[in-house]
Amino acid sequence: MHDLVSQPIASGTRVGAVMADIRGRIASRRLAPGARLPSVREFAQALGVSKSTVVDAYERLVAEGAIASRRGSGFYVEGTTRPLSLQSLRPDLDRAIDPLWMTRQNLSCGPDVLKPGWGLLPDSYMPDEAVQRALRDIARDPDPAGRLRYASPLGLAPLREQIALHLGARGVAAEPDRVMLADSVSHGLDLVLRYLIEPGETVLVDDPCYFNFLALLLSHRARVVSVPFGADGVDVEALARVIAAERPRIYLTTAGPQNPTGATLSAATAHRVLTLAERHDMIVVEDDCFADFEPEPSPRLAAADGLRRVVLVGGFSKTVSGAMRNGFVVARPDWIEGLIDLKLSTCHSGSNLSAQVAHRVLSSGTYKRHVEALRGKLARDRALTLARLRACGLAPMLEPRSGPYLWAELPGGLDAAAVARFALEEDVLLAPGDVFSASRSSTGFLRFNAAACAEPRIFEVLARAIERAG
Template sequence: MKIDLATQAGRTIVDQVVAAIAEGVESRNLPPGRKLPSIRAFAEANDISKSTVVEAYDRLVARGLLESRHKVGFFVAGQRPPFDLSEPDPARDRDIDPMWMVRQSVEVDSHCLKPGCGWLPAEWLGGDGLRRGFRALARAPQSQIIDYGRPLGYAPLRTQLQRIFAERSIEAGLGQIMLTDSGTQAIDLINRLLIQPGDTVFVDDPCYFNYLCNLRAHRAKVVGIPFRPNGPDPDIFAAEAARHHPRLYLSNATLHNPTGATMSPAVAHRLLKHAEDFDITIVEDDIFADFEEHPTPRLASLDQLKRVIYVGSFSKTMSSAMRCGHIAARADLIEGLTDLKLATMISNNEISAQVMHELLTDGSYRKHVEALRGRLRKAGAEVRRSLADIGLGLWTDPRGGAFLWAVLPEGRDSSVIAKRALAEGISLAPGNAFSVSQTAGRYLRFNVAQSGHQRIYEVLRRILGT
């Protein structure tokens, strides 16, 4: 049993052995009952000491992943402990684990400042429009507020989405559009349909941390592709594709989370060619589409849904509480996703879909997002100045949206800074929560809409000593 071992800062050989075997067990590449090599054989195969193997095996027994049978050897446990998403990866400090990031975002005290969170302040969102929409729905005799909706979702909203996609040069038939309760649910359905435990999935490095949480829940093997200011590195993408043969690539091509960057057309064309060569399905998460001031070509528009599955939602622009997302894809994929949706949730939030349709057709949504873009533009300029004043640079200058990927001074660790800031009532987003390779320790994600309070910069200046 040969595993890849490397010299990594802060990660011992024992840690790497434990992580490699644990991944094999979680992905079912090492099935229950499988006998592992003897301590001597494993040590010789990997050119490590027997004491290292003993410690690694003992840790895995303690975690319930292996069983030790006296004078027989070590075996993959038949009875597995309950799967726990909150359990940190053995290679990661708990403070930068993606599930910690999710919990911190939604569970910290309401009085805590949240410059690291991923949503807009409540007062920026469409509360007044939603109230009007709900009142209109309640008055309309033909509104559907009791029964299940159709499997694909509320048809008038799907028709409206069809028009919106056409404005983005994406041609989708009505039967190619399915409603979901959120963008996150859409991605989960796609992952359920297309990947099996042990399959490889590509993500950007860094990427939205909840991709990592969801893929872990599906027992996928996650490989990060380094993300540059103009998109993922296409040469590394091709080399890693030849090595790992991934099933999916999951990305934000526009207003990337967490960096705010937008993929260039040249990189997009090369990625689509590599996806075709290696038979990879691309999931384009375009949840921030309406924040973009000057629209750019989508992967879905270049590919016309042949290999790209297009995902979106209204949670970031209107309300996190009103769950309404969508998927556009090839008809055969939509058929499989619809069956899976029926099997797991029967329907989606029909009331939210009807309210969203009302807002899209009466013109209020368009006015709302135009105002949002203006507020984001103004806030972005102010936060840029505040970050510069305390000595933080920017990795790239986004074309709009909510996120800035700030660079800390050399030698500073964003997870350490985030811990200290949280003790003072400020919730930050440390870079390694977004990074598969754990190479983003000098970065912090700032949400410009949540970063206007000067106390944020006073605390950071004191922590940084600038």
């Protein structure tokens, strides 16, 4: 087996550059085992090098065993073991702005590291007593289904009924049999993308957007295009231009307070987005995982569209628990049928235990009080954190009406990745803007989770990091 990364590269030469290009395509599976390489003439033209340079590179790769020539029919990738490497799909990405590195760091760093940019709320913001009670109730339930048995294809019916009710309150009319449970919001989005797109197809995202959207789309090998998203939401003029030019198959966006900016959708924008989606036969996938943060629901695309070309995906990791992955997908009936097949074939069935916990917490008398208290706490956290950020010289893009996230620009055109590197030396893990930006145009921004910013040391470290980066 060849380790493509450790092969000596004739670097600095044109032949070396061509070889490196091909190795990258093979490692990222853009050239799969057995695939035919471009002809020498085509490739020379595409790269702007001479044909002899390409011939030389191909011959050296044959000698290495990475590719093989077949008499009269060109060059082919050797059929050896070359797994899909997400890293090699974006080899140019600095780890400081790599969504996967971001997730790994946040999930694996120890308790000494402060994480003011990370998405999860602190334990004290979660309905722990209701979760404890749910676990005790499931333990003593005479029906052992939640403890022992596989879930049904759609998932626990009482939870789906609750979700349908919650959705109804946000104007999304969906019968419980159009709600399919998934193991998490990400899992729901993954199933939807798997159902609707092929590698190489174009997906449109907001810029900035939730950073794991970018990692997820990378794993689908989607072609990602983005549209500016600001204090008033998505830039609808830019949206119209990008859709007309790029013909994306899907627009992956968020409902409620957007991650990372905290901006919400207006009814006028919603109408405009749906009109464009209809005109260009584009599907909209709407991530609604922050629904319960909103005191008054902002417009949902799924509501206006009636779930014809909008798929809504949601979950409860922010308001119930992050430890027991619960998500759901709401879509038109024929798509739900196809999604069930995909779910059953790829993960067999969901977790009855997680669904039972979510159902019991949501139906407990205390959940409504919990989310109301949570909204109040987050409003106070946002106000305090905004003041502290301004004191450090940062300029918030807007003052969000709900949710934990704040999106703020560093002073003096500083690079957030550089500031984040200095902060990490002092055990503060920041979230630099370009992690969230498909076009890497948020270089000067940072995302903050106001609920994770109580510790004053965060702002001392931030101030020092800004000074060092300045």
